[in-house]
Amino acid sequence: xxxxxxxxxxxxxxxxxxxxxxxxxxxxxxxxxxxxxxxxxxxxxxxxxxxxxxxxxxxxxxxxxxxxxxxxxxxxxxxxxxxxxxxxxxxxxxxxxxxxxxxxxxxxxxxxxxxxxxxxxxxxxxxxxxxxxxxxxxxxxxxxxxxxxxxxxxxxxxxxxxxxxxxxxxxxxxxxxxxxxxxxxxxxxxxxxxxxxxxxxxxxx
Numbered sequence: 382x383x384x385x386x387x388x389x390x391x392x393x394x395x396x397x398x399x400x401x402x403x404x405x406x407x408x409x410x411x412x413x414x415x416x417x418x419x420x421x422x423x424x425x426x427x428x429x430x431x432x433x434x435x436x437x438x439x440x441x442x443x444x445x446x447x448x449x450x451x452x453x454x455x456x457x458x459x460x461x462x463x464x465x466x467x468x469x470x471x472x473x474x475x476x477x478x479x480x481x482x483x484x485x486x487x488x489x490x491x492x493x494x495x496x497x498x499x500x501x502x503x504x505x506x507x508x509x510x511x512x513x514x515x516x517x518x519x520x521x522x523x524x525x526x527x528x529x530x531x532x533x534x535x536x537x538x539x540x541x542x543x544x545x546x547x548x549x550x551x552x553x554x555x556x557x558x559x560x561x562x563x564x565x566x567x568x569x570x571x572x573x574x575x576x577x578x579x580x581x582x583x584x585x586x
Contacts, residue, residue, distance in 0.1 A: 382502065383417065384408070385446045387439040392446075395432055402428045412483055423522040427531055433517070434535035437510055444499050451497065458488055468563065469571035476561040477575050481552040511542035552577070 384406070385392040399406050404421025406429075417436065419429040461467045471486050478484035519528050555577060579586055 382442045382446065382450055383436040383440040383506075385443050385450075386441050387435045388441060389439065390435065395436070398428055398432055399425075404429060406432065410487055412487055426519070426521075426523045426528065430517075430519075430528065430531045430535070434532065437515060438535070438539055440506065442499060442503055442506065447499050447502075451494075454488065454494065455491070458491055458494070461486075461488060465565070465567040465569065465571055468565075469573060472561045472563055473573040473575055476559050477577070478552055480550045482549060508542070508545060511544060512536050512539050513541040514544055 384395060386395070390398075399419060399421065402421050402425030404419055404425050406417065406419040408415065408417045410416075417433055419433060421429050461471075474486075475484050517528075517532060519525075
């Protein structure tokens with residue numbers, strides 16, 4: 382939805398800006414992050430920063446685009462259910478974790494997803510897409526001082542916001558072997574083995 386337009390640009394204009402700079406943009410979501418990325422020649426650095434800042438701060442989330450985008454995600458859910466590799470990976474996380482949010486599929490559950498409306502999406506955007514809850518990573522033949530200058534200007538009028546608390550329950554220590562078997566009309570078998578590793582904040586890391 383963020384690519385569909387901002388307060389000053391339509392989605393088509395955003396797309397043309399990046400294409401005219403010789404680049405492309407896309408996005409993906411993982412367990413604990415959503416990433417919006419632009420790949421462009423170094424000559425398009427300022428345009429890339431401008432577009433990314435614009436969608437992060439000024440997206441309009443147009444209502445007339447919502448149902449189309451929701452249907453795209455519904456189709457992705459269906460494709461995931463039909464893909465044995467994705468299904469087996471999902472079973473792995475469901476088995477490996479009993480309390481952690483990692484046991485949930487990234488794309489979500491259809492019954493909950495179908496309850497989404499624009500109000501819920503906008504509320505999430507307004508509270509989570511805060512300057513103090515995001516970071517920029519810029520690599521390539523760029524001038525770091527210029528990058529910082531551009532971003533400082535873009536975010537100058539957007540103060541930090543109080544962030545809602547996120548309580549992540551600790552994952553209990555696994556004390557016995559776990560396994561999960563799912564049968565279906567698959568042409569190939571998919572096997573996964575997994576081990577828990579120490580938390581990144583562990584003293585030994």
